[in-house]
Amino acid sequence: MTGSSGRTAPPTTPTTSTTSTTSTTSTNPATPSPGARPGGPAPGDVLLRAEHLVKEFAVAGSGGLFSRGETFRAVDDVSLEIGHRETLALVGESGSGKSTTARLVARLVDPTSGRVELDGRDVTTTTGRDLHAFRGDVQMVFQDPYSSLNPRHTVERIITAPLVYQGRKPPGGARAFTQQLMERVGLDPQQWQRHPAQFSGGQAQRIGIARALAVSPRLVVCDEAVSALDVSVQAQVINLLRRLQREEGFSYLFIAHDLAVVRQIADRVAVMSGGRIVEEGARDAVFEHPRHEYTKALLAAVPRIRPEWEAARRANRQRHHDRSVTP
Numbered sequence: 398m399t400g401s402s403g404r405t406a407p408p409t410t411p412t413t414s415t416t417s418t419t420s421t422t423s424t425n426p427a428t429p430s431p432g433a434r435p436g437g438p439a440p441g442d443v444l445l446r447a448e449h450l451v452k453e454f455a456v457a458g459s460g461g462l463f464s465r466g467e468t469f470r471a472v473d474d475v476s477l478e479i480g481h482r483e484t485l486a487l488v489g490e491s492g493s494g495k496s497t498t499a500r501l502v503a504r505l506v507d508p509t510s511g512r513v514e515l516d517g518r519d520v521t522t523t524t525g526r527d528l529h530a531f532r533g534d535v536q537m538v539f540q541d542p543y544s545s546l547n548p549r550h551t552v553e554r555i556i557t558a559p560l561v562y563q564g565r566k567p568p569g570g571a572r573a574f575t576q577q578l579m580e581r582v583g584l585d586p587q588q589w590q591r592h593p594a595q596f597s598g599g600q601a602q603r604i605g606i607a608r609a610l611a612v613s614p615r616l617v618v619c620d621e622a623v624s625a626l627d628v629s630v631q632a633q634v635i636n637l638l639r640r641l642q643r644e645e646g647f648s649y650l651f652i653a654h655d656l657a658v659v660r661q662i663a664d665r666v667a668v669m670s671g672g673r674i675v676e677e678g679a680r681d682a683v684f685e686h687p688r689h690e691y692t693k694a695l696l697a698a699v700p701r702i703r704p705e706w707e708a709a710r711r712a713n714r715q716r717h718h719d720r721s722v723t724p
């Protein structure tokens with residue numbers, strides 16, 4: 398028999414201070430639409446739909462021969478919809494279940510229960526060729542470009558890898574294809590033979606974005622994709638992400654803990670706490686008229702820089718300095 402430990406310490410009260418994040422300039426006005434979700438896409442405009450997603454993990458040390466297998470519910474009955482060309486931001490404190498939700502949506506992990514649909518097609522248990530196709534339709538950009546890009550591979554190999562996985566040939570040849578994508582994300586196309594460590598953090602993240610674009614995805618899941626970058630570089634990458642969306646017409650599921658960043662890119666916001674979505678709505682409605690106490694506390698919180706990110710940032714800087722790479 399399997400017991401569920403639920404959550405022992407739900408993150409219900411973010412650190413608060415007098416600094417408000419609500420003063421950031423609005424650049425992307427959201428239009429409320431009459432969908433099934435608050436402020437969400439109209440029924441005919443839904444690209445991705447997740448219904449009642451649950452993810453339980455085995456609690457370490459609870460699976461012994463004579464003990465009951467306890468589980469921890471990281472995602473607890475999450476439903477969401479993302480419209481065509483829409484950006485849904487998932488916000489919440491560390492441990493609230495954002496990344497696990499992203500991984501469920503991208504089918505990097507299987508749900509304990511619930512379902513995921515892309516364009517009305519149930520992809521929850523898809524395998525084989527259909528899973529290959531789904532993996533092309535849904536691409537991920539991760540937080541740390543250095544750990545998500547193979548350090549031994551050239552930019553060309555990294556950017557063409559998703560196509561190779563799909564069994565497709567890069568149109569126009571691997572080099573031309575790579576160089577074209579490098580240009581589109583603001584990289585020097587002459588550097589196609591370099592390795593990730595020869596680029597700065599912002600440039601490396603652009604390689605990750607180019608890799609995601611290579612297969613013309615319909616949904617790009619950004620899991621804290623700009624969180625490890627310095628603020629000025631962060632702004633440039635956000636602008637890039639927005640431009641690419643305008644040009645390509647794909648949708649974003651944008652995971653972030655930093656509400657100032659979310660305000661710059663989201664059409665709609667879903668707030669997670671303790672594995673659940675506690676509030677959801679058009680961006681301006683959530684930022685200006687939060688209803689849930691948790692959202693109000695998040696909005697009043699100083700965007701905390703997590704110690705591990707600060708350490709990673711320092712390590713990256715040192716690495717770049719050692720290699721004398723121009724940022």
Ligand SMILES: Nc1ncnc2c1ncn2[C@@H]1O[C@H](COP(=O)(O)OP(=O)(O)OP(=O)(O)O)[C@@H](O)[C@H]1O
Binds near residue numbers: 454469491492493654
């Ligand atoms: N593979 C796993 N095995 C066990 N527990 C896990 C696993 N993945 C995540 N968890 C737990 O599930 C909870 C939610 O984690 P998740 O990473 O989804 O949260 P998050 O909101 O994205 O936080 P963060 O921003 O810190 O990544 C956390 O308590 C985490 O420790």
